[in-house]
Amino acid sequence: MDILIIIRLIVAGVILFLIEIFVIPGISFAGIGAFCCLIYANYFAFSNLGNTAGFITLATSAIACISTLTLFMKSKTLDKIALKKNINSTVDNEAEQSVKVGDTGIASTRLALIGMADINGHHVEVKSIDGLIEEKTPIIVSRIANGAILVVKQKQTTI
Known part of the structure; x- marks a missing residue:
């Protein structure tokens, strides 16, 4: 027993x-x-x-x-219960590809280093080089590196 x-x-x-x-x-x-x-x-x-x-x-x-x-x-x-499907879809980055260095736009959200901006009529994610940039501040694309759009505040010109 x-x-x-x-x-x-x-x-x-x-x-x-x-x-x-x-x-x-x-x-x-x-x-x-x-x-x-x-x-x-x-x-x-x-x-x-x-x-x-x-x-x-x-x-x-x-x-x-x-x-x-x-x-x-x-x-x-x-093998019978394992997942075998490959993910072959990609993120739509058409808006990011249309942005070039020197393009201007407006920050649509506060850029606390990363946020959203309207550049050339496209709503894209951007990174601020200048630090904090408030919403609705004019910005300019400084450079594009590894798919990240880096922006700075656009300098105000006085006449």
Whole structure:
């Protein structure tokens, strides 16, 4: 009867271990349950059946976890449930490509380093080189680097 309890605990621990690894990643009920089942199976074997049976149970539970993990990973089961779709869409950056160095516009939001601006009739994301630029402030495109539009405040000219 004791051996049957140990076998059931090890089987339950291995199943919960596989659920923890492949179905519910992270530390969850399945992982804690697997840990508790395997620890109690080993404790039960050591306390009720002696040291020899305890070490045999310890080795069996370790081999069971490792071998089922290896077999499950080598089987085609993971291929059946794995996502295989590639994302080949891109972000529409037509507005950013139409902006050139020297173009002027107006900040449509406050540029606390990054914000939105209207340049050449396009609503684009820009980065401020001058620091904070308030909303509705005239700006000028200073440079474009790595897809980022860098702007500065447009200097006010007095007549």
